[in-house]
Amino acid sequence: MAIHASTADTVTAETPANIALLKYWGKDDGARQWPSNASISMTLTHCRTITTVQANAGDDDVVVLQGERLTRTTAHGIKIFAQLDFLRTMCGFTQKLQITTSNTFPLACGIASSASGMAALTLAALAYWTGLHSWDTLAAAGWTRERIAALARQGSGSACRSLWGGLVHWQRGASPDQQRVYQLEDENYLRLYDIIVTPELATKTVSSSAGHARAHSSPLFALRIAGLQERQRDLLAALALQDVEWLGSLVEQEALEFCQIMSTCAPPLVYASAESLAVMTWLRQGRQRGDFVAYFTVDAGASVHVLCAASAAPDIAAAIRTAFPQHGVIVDRIGSGPRLNGATR
Numbered sequence: 046m047a048i049h050a051s052t053a054d055t056v057t058a059e060t061p062a063n064i065a066l067l068k069y070w071g072k073d074d075g076a077r078q079w080p081s082n083a084s085i086s087m088t089l090t091h092c093r094t095i096t097t098v099q100a101n102a103g104d105d106d107v108v109v110l111q112g113e114r115l116t117r118t119t120a121h122g123i124k125i126f127a128q129l130d131f132l133r134t135m136c137g138f139t140q141k142l143q144i145t146t147s148n149t150f151p152l153a154c155g156i157a158s159s160a161s162g163m164a165a166l167t168l169a170a171l172a173y174w175t176g177l178h179s180w181d182t183l184a185a186a187g188w189t190r191e192r193i194a195a196l197a198r199q200g201s202g203s204a205c206r207s208l209w210g211g212l213v214h215w216q217r218g219a220s221p222d223q224q225r226v227y228q229l230e231d232e233n234y235l236r237l238y239d240i241i242v243t244p245e246l247a248t249k250t251v252s253s254s255a256g257h258a259r260a261h262s263s264p265l266f267a268l269r270i271a272g273l274q275e276r277q278r279d280l281l282a283a284l285a286l287q288d289v290e291w292l293g294s295l296v297e298q299e300a301l302e303f304c305q306i307m308s309t310c311a312p313p314l315v316y317a318s319a320e321s322l323a324v325m326t327w328l329r330q331g332r333q334r335g336d337f338v339a340y341f342t343v344d345a346g347a348s349v350h351v352l353c354a355a356s357a358a359p360d361i362a363a364a365i366r367t368a369f370p371q372h373g374v375i376v377d378r379i380g381s382g383p384r385l386n387g388a389t390r
């Protein structure tokens with residue numbers, strides 16, 4: 046991947062997607078992006094959004110996503126322009142921007158492009174507007190990673206976790222203002238891989254924002270929230286022990302519960318396709334036979350994320366490619382987090 050040069054006139058942020066081990070699903074306060082529960086994620090390496098910002102002399106922002114100019118009324122345009130307007134109002138900037146953004150992975154198929162996209166947009170825009178083009182100069186002026194994450198969260202809740210590498214914890218807190226996001230462990234702590242299997246023609250039809258709004262309508266939602274403290278405690282213990290098998294079984298339970306909440310909300314929501322289910326079944330059967338140690342999770346889309354230790358990843362990726370030659374496969378792994386003009390820190 047190219048490292049983008051910093052000039053006085055442009056800023057480039059490269060921000061990875063993340064995959065939640067403990068899912069954020071449902072909000073208690075949508076306006077302030079206060080989640081109904083805490084979440085824990087792993088930041089990826091290769092699945093990234095790359096966003097370059099420069100000044101725009103016109104009277105509105107110009108946004109080009111994957112080579113296509115967005116208007117304020119397209120699905121992606123609505124979110125991106127709203128985040129720029131929010132940032133300007135919150136932080137007192139006025140300059141209109143020209144934004145070029147692209148992803149290294151397919152959109153809307155269950156890899157969190159809203160997390161990487163909103164994190165990159167927020168970081169690049171703030172660095173541009175403030176004229177502070179490095180992490181150090183930003184932090185020295187009070188633009189800490191925590192503050193940038195809190196602003197990115199407004200565009201997409203999960204974006205706040207993409208401001209760090211490694212394993213990241215978004216704590217709910219006792220009120221919207223007491224939310225906290227921080228790095229639990231860096232990328233060297235546990236060398237986890239995420240082999241992402243993307244079924245053909247899998248495109249998400251219902252946005253995660255709409256999904257969050259529906260989550261509370263599931264009769265299982267309150268039960269889920271009641272049980273999450275215990276799952277979070279176990280997950281943190283499994284991470285502390287670096288016990289991949291325990292961690293994987295908790296992550297799989299969590300993914301299945303997440304699917305149950307969606308399928309029992311009104312109206313029901315099903316992101317997984319028949320192809321996703323076939324991958325999950327194949328994985329469980331292979332594990333039961335003792336062929337490999339790997340566990341699945343999902344996001345709001347049809348892709349299946351296969352988590353495993355680094356040492357097992359090449360064999361598992363090869364087995365997936367043999368079993369599902371028709372699907373896309375991205376071999377990703379835990380990563381060091383966002384870059385601002387090429388620098389991670």
Ligand code: PMV
Binds near residue numbers: 157345
């Ligand atoms: O950040 P949002 O509003 O797009 O919500 C994403 C929620 C999930 O990706 C489905 C789960 C998570 O915790 O990342």
